[in-house]
Amino acid sequence: MLSRQHAIALEHATGAQLDALCEQAAGVRDTHWPNTLTYSRKIFIPLTNMCRDTCGYCTFVKHPDSGQANILNPSQVLASVLKGQAQGCKEALFSLGEKPEKRYRYAKDWLATLGHTSMVDYLTEVCEMVLDKSLMIPHVNAGTLTFNELKQLKNVSGSMGMMLECTSDRLMKKGQPHYACPDKVPGIRLKTLEDAGKLDIPFTTGILIGIGETWEERVDSLMAINTMYQEYGHIQEVIVQNFRAKAGTAMANAPEPTLDDMRRTLAMARLILDPAISLQAPPNLAQEYPHYIAAGINDWGGISPLTKDFINPERSWPQITELANACEQQGYALQERLTVYPKYLQAGERYVTKALHQAMPAWRNDGLAVEQCIDNTTFQGVAHG
Ligand SMILES: O=c1nc2n(C[C@H](O)[C@H](O)[C@H](O)CO)c3cc(O)ccc3cc-2c(=O)[nH]1
Ligand SMILES: C[C@H]1O[C@@H](n2cnc3c(N)ncnc32)[C@H](O)[C@@H]1O
Numbered sequence: 384m385l386s387r388q389h390a391i392a393l394e395h396a397t398g399a400q401l402d403a404l405c406e407q408a409a410g411v412r413d414t415h416w417p418n419t420l421t422y423s424r425k426i427f428i429p430l431t432n433m434c435r436d437t438c439g440y441c442t443f444v445k446h447p448d449s450g451q452a453n454i455l456n457p458s459q460v461l462a463s464v465l466k467g468q469a470q471g472c473k474e475a476l477f478s479l480g481e482k483p484e485k486r487y488r489y490a491k492d493w494l495a496t497l498g499h500t501s502m503v504d505y506l507t508e509v510c511e512m513v514l515d516k517s518l519m520i521p522h523v524n525a526g527t528l529t530f531n532e533l534k535q536l537k538n539v540s541g542s543m544g545m546m547l548e549c550t551s552d553r554l555m556k557k558g559q560p561h562y563a564c565p566d567k568v569p570g571i572r573l574k575t576l577e578d579a580g581k582l583d584i585p586f587t588t589g590i591l592i593g594i595g596e597t598w599e600e601r602v603d604s605l606m607a608i609n610t611m612y613q614e615y616g617h618i619q620e621v622i623v624q625n626f627r628a629k630a631g632t633a634m635a636n637a638p639e640p641t642l643d644d645m646r647r648t649l650a651m652a653r654l655i656l657d658p659a660i661s662l663q664a665p666p667n668l669a670q671e672y673p674h675y676i677a678a679g680i681n682d683w684g685g686i687s688p689l690t691k692d693f694i695n696p697e698r699s700w701p702q703i704t705e706l707a708n709a710c711e712q713q714g715y716a717l718q719e720r721l722t723v724y725p726k727y728l729q730a731g732e733r734y735v736t737k738a739l740h741q742a743m744p745a746w747r748n749d750g751l752a753v754e755q756c757i758d759n760t761t762f763q764g765v766a767h768g
């Protein structure tokens with residue numbers, strides 16, 4: 384494992400030095416995640432776009448007065464889930480704004496019409512419906528959550544996630560992207576990661592790079608994630624996500640991370656993190672697939688044949704065939720996986736509750752006992768257990 388000091392010294396690695404760093408990271412990947420890169424076939428469900436935070440990079444969030452604020456109702460969610468299932472999707476990715484009812488009367492009143500006092504309770508009900516009425520597995524990314532909220536959601540989801548973003552308190556200051564965002568306080572996000580560990584929740588986290596953090600802060604964020612893993616063993620994957628500037632946000636004119644920055648960060652992440660943690664980079668936020676593969680990733684995260692990436696709506700998903708070609712050109716197969724990684728599914732009821740195992744009999748135990756598919760136009764969505 385890379386020491387903090389060594390990692391910090393890589394800040395300006397470029398040219399041949401960067402190539403060598405990437406080779407080293409790719410070597411670790413090849414030993415622990417050989418021959419195959421993976422992705423999860425999913426639909427994206429933006430349960431609500433209202434949020435009590437206002438991150439300087441985010442266009443997903445909509446103010447109640449904007450005329451675009453929304454909460455999806457259960458039948459809208461179910462319709463989308465069933466469409467996704469017919470297209471062979473296995474993951475229902477719930478990604479949503481955080482606790483809007485605590486800030487906006489409008490959100491509170493809307494939730495009341497749905498019979499709830501909090502977004503987390505409503506989310507729980509909707510996840511339960513997905514398990515009851517479909518074969519899809521909910522993955523919940525609702526940002527920071529308390530111990531009890533995590534516990535409640537564990538019963539109705541296969542896995543959960545929250546991007547740590549960055550451990551820097553500096554980014555909370557005025558003029559910085561997390562100013563006045565109560566859910567982006569690093570200590571609170573770390574607490575969520577830790578509570579998820581105590582609860583044995585298969586967990587996805589990651590860092591968002593290019594939001595004003597220093598290289599050293601990036602190193603420390605990855606080391607903090609790794610420490611959590613060493614303590615609890617629940618972190619199944621880490622996403623290194625590159626910031627994309629969006630018109631109309633506070634960071635509209637901020638520079639985006641360069642390809643070299645992304646390569647350097649991915650390689651460093653692969654060398655800092657325990658090799659058993661999956662390393663993911665999103666394929667729709669850049670086109671440089673070969674470079675990402677060469678920098679040590681083993682996973683592309685969720686890809687949808689149906690729904691756009693609501694967080695980066697201008698960035699369309701690649702065709703799965705196109706991604707498969709890129710992988711094959713570098714000697715790797717592209718394979719579908721579930722939102723829960725196999726080692727957590729295979730650990731009995733420790734990570735995935737009994738009720739959930741029963742709710743998804745078609746693909747418990749062995750990760751993905753379903754029709755493998757590369758071509759999203761021909762898949763029939765047949766599950767056999
Ligand atoms: O389509 C997206 N999927 C995102 N995912 C989902 C990811 O791509 C995979 O579908 C899941 O992690 C399943 O392994 C996240 C999951 C998390 O737990 C936390 C953050 C993200 C962030 C994104 C995202 O920005 N866009
Ligand atoms: C769900 C995750 O999406 C990420 N996210 C939010 N806004 C952006 C952006 N402009 N560019 C890239 N990623 C973003 C954050 O890391 C959040 O946690």
Ligand code: SF4
Pocket residue numbers: 434435436437438441442443444479480481526566
């Ligand atoms: S990134 Fe998440 S927490 Fe921040 S404003 Fe957007 S929805 Fe809210």
